[in-house]
Amino acid sequence: MTLKVRKAVFPAAGMGTRFLPATKVMPKEMLPVVDKPIIQYGVEEAISSGCDEIIIITGRGKVLIEDHFDISFELEQTLAQRNKHNLLQTAQKVARMAHILTARQKEPLGLGHAVLMAKRLVGNEPFGVILPDDLVDSPGNPCLHQLIRVFEEKKASVIATQVVEGKAISAYGVLDAKPVDGFNGRLYEISNMVEKPAFADAPSNLAIIGRYVLTPRIFEMIEALKPGAGGELQLTDALRNLLQYEKIYGYVIEGKRHDAGDKLGFLKATVEYALQRPDLGPEFKEYLLSLNVEKASHGPV
Numbered sequence: 001m002t003l004k005v006r007k008a009v010f011p012a013a014g015m016g017t018r019f020l021p022a023t024k025v026m027p028k029e030m031l032p033v034v035d036k037p038i039i040q041y042g043v044e045e046a047i048s049s050g051c052d053e054i055i056i057i058t059g060r061g062k063v064l065i066e067d068h069f070d071i072s073f074e075l076e077q078t079l080a081q082r083n084k085h086n087l088l089q090t091a092q093k094v095a096r097m098a099h100i101l102t103a104r105q106k107e108p109l110g111l112g113h114a115v116l117m118a119k120r121l122v123g124n125e126p127f128g129v130i131l132p133d134d135l136v137d138s139p140g141n142p143c144l145h146q147l148i149r150v151f152e153e154k155k156a157s158v159i160a161t162q163v164v165e166g167k168a169i170s171a172y173g174v175l176d177a178k179p180v181d182g183f184n185g186r187l188y189e190i191s192n193m194v195e196k197p198a199f200a201d202a203p204s205n206l207a208i209i210g211r212y213v214l215t216p217r218i219f220e221m222i223e224a225l226k227p228g229a230g231g232e233l234q235l236t237d238a239l240r241n242l243l244q245y246e247k248i249y250g251y252v253i254e255g256k257r258h259d260a261g262d263k264l265g266f267l268k269a270t271v272e273y274a275l276q277r278p279d280l281g282p283e284f285k286e287y288l289l290s291l292n293v294e295k296a297s298h299g300p301v
């Protein structure tokens, strides 16, 4: 097995029910944060982490995602004719940023099942997984690259984690893990994982978030799973079984993660990313300050 992580898998076949009715027709992964679809943030992260092959797991109604990363001949021609060079560059950059492959998940049978759909395209190589609705804001230090550095040193799968205090931990997969030397105290060796435990039963405050570097053995583990509720195959179950054969590490990532698959998380990400934009930030900040939110929060503005 090579140690170079060249491929990144993007499970994007889910139904996005938390965002209905917006996602009835529109893929959740195409909702824009400021002016970029959520999934483009992840694709840019994978590329700046050294991946040159992007594998998107799509499903029914997800064709817009493929179109987004394709050349739009009419658009490019029109922008060129109108001398809109900056916009032309923006459109061209998206279409040429990566080698995009897709695999279809015919039914949304869980994250594990979605990852399994990439088996043929990944082959016998380690690979990254990016859940596109988790945005990680870490300028100059792409989240997936942080995991790849650990993978290259430890030669074992790595899961991104963040510390979640209090009862909110029950919304996550949680690690049972002990700290390991090096990596500024951010690295843990995992002994078990529990999906969405009650607060009292959580083995730690280390929550699994949507970035992984995995060895190809994970595919065997997913194939061996017995489907759970609703016929779903869960990635966490496959990872737990992988622990019988290989070490797995948890890495507390540097950067701020936003759950853009959730309405509140999406709004927070939009505000924070907009504030960071040189072309929008100053004016947007002024607008936010002018809202006098304390008063407005007691009722409609």
Ligand code: UTP
Pocket (backbone or CB within 6 Å): 011, 012, 013, 014, 015, 016, 017, 018, 019, 028, 057, 105, 107, 108, 109, 110, 111, 113, 114, 131, 132, 133, 261
């Ligand atoms: P989520 O649970 O956040 O996405 O899965 P969802 O199921 O689309 O959203 P809700 O809960 O109904 O609102 C995380 C990622 O995994 C993908 C999703 O597209 C999302 O990007 N996924 C999930 C699949 O590709 N296939 C699945 O069967 C489930």
